[in-house]
Amino acid sequence: MKKEKQSKKKFKVIYKILLISIILISLLLWSRYISTSGLIIKEYKVTNKALPTHFHGLKIVHISDIHYGRTIKEPELKMIVKKINLIKPDIVVFTGDLIDKSNVLTKKEKNIITEQLTNIKTTYGKYAVSGNHDFYFKEYNDILNASNFKNIGNDYDIIYNEQQEFIFIGGLESEINGSPNINKTMHFFQIEENKNLKEKTYKVLIMHTTDIFEKVKQHNFELVLGGHSHNGQVRLPFIGTIVAPKGSKKYFEPYYKIKDTDFFISGGLGTSTLNFRLFNKPSFNFYRLTKH
Numbered sequence: 001m002k003k004e005k006q007s008k009k010k011f012k013v014i015y016k017i018l019l020i021s022i023i024l025i026s027l028l029l030w031s032r033y034i035s036t037s038g039l040i041i042k043e044y045k046v047t048n049k050a051l052p053t054h055f056h057g058l059k060i061v062h063i064s065d066i067h068y069g070r071t072i073k074e075p076e077l078k079m080i081v082k083k084i085n086l087i088k089p090d091i092v093v094f095t096g097d098l099i100d101k102s103n104v105l106t107k108k109e110k111n112i113i114t115e116q117l118t119n120i121k122t123t124y125g126k127y128a129v130s131g132n133h134d135f136y137f138k139e140y141n142d143i144l145n146a147s148n149f150k151n152i153g154n155d156y157d158i159i160y161n162e163q164q165e166f167i168f169i170g171g172l173e174s175e176i177n178g179s180p181n182i183n184k185t186m187h188f189f190q191i192e193e194n195k196n197l198k199e200k201t202y203k204v205l206i207m208h209t210t211d212i213f214e215k216v217k218q219h220n221f222e223l224v225l226g227g228h229s230h231n232g233q234v235r236l237p238f239i240g241t242i243v244a245p246k247g248s249k250k251y252f253e254p255y256y257k258i259k260d261t262d263f264f265i266s267g268g269l270g271t272s273t274l275n276f277r278l279f280n281k282p283s284f285n286f287y288r289l290t291k292h
Contacts, residue, residue: 062264211247
């Protein structure tokens with residue numbers, strides 16, 4: 001009788017170990033092969049009265065953290081570009097980490113990336129800032145230039161519509177590879193002090209490492225778009241991000257409302273460090289800008 005009880009107890013222990021092992025292996029396989037595949041488009045309506053009248057309904061697509069060479073390769077990139085073009089965006093912004101630093105970029109891969117990014121069509125233009133992985137590749141700027149992306153870096157541009165209304169777009173590169181010179185980006189806000197402007201200027205800021213927002217938030221941007229954190233490649237229900245990377249320790253979740261600023265952070269398309277995602281499928285953001 002005693003031996004029978006011991007045998008049952010031993011069986012229960014083995015059963016629990018096997019059950020836990022199966023669950024863990026299933027989670028690993030799921031996060032490696034299922035959660036890293038497919039694509040989610042996250043759509044947001046962004047309302048602000050400062051938006052010029054004829055920019056009402058402006059469509060912005062925000063892509064980030066492709067990390068080409070890991071879980072994103074030619075078939076995945078083609079699918080992403082196809083989905084972007086179906087939206088018919090007015091502006092596309094890329095917030096860094098095009099190629100993963102672990103990848104040895106071949107000429108063929110460079111041509112594939114260039115061709116696919118060139119295929120993205122917009123009304124007003126395509127803008128990018130560098131991520132920390134992009135500094136490892138001298139080909140990065142060549143790819144952007146050849147595919148008609150403007151590497152806005154730590155600078156800015158002015159986007160006009162046919163009615164000569166305009167919005168500002170500024171950029172901030174990754175601060176992991178050094179401290180970005182934010183003076184150029186910040187300089188364009190001096191224009192807002194021009195007495196000839198009767199209305200508040202609508203300002204968009206794109207960045208890679210999102211914690212740099214702390215240095216510029218006093219400028220009261222209407223829209224801020226960031227990357228880097230992937231919102232945490234591994235997330236848990238009711239908990240969210242497990243680990244936030246350096247450069248995104250304060251701002252890493254999908255959305256923050258800070259005074260009048262709408263601050264969105266992309267969940268990213270690829271993977272970094274490890275080829276795993278959990279409760280966080282590859283995605284890009286789609287914003288519809290409205291006055292009301």
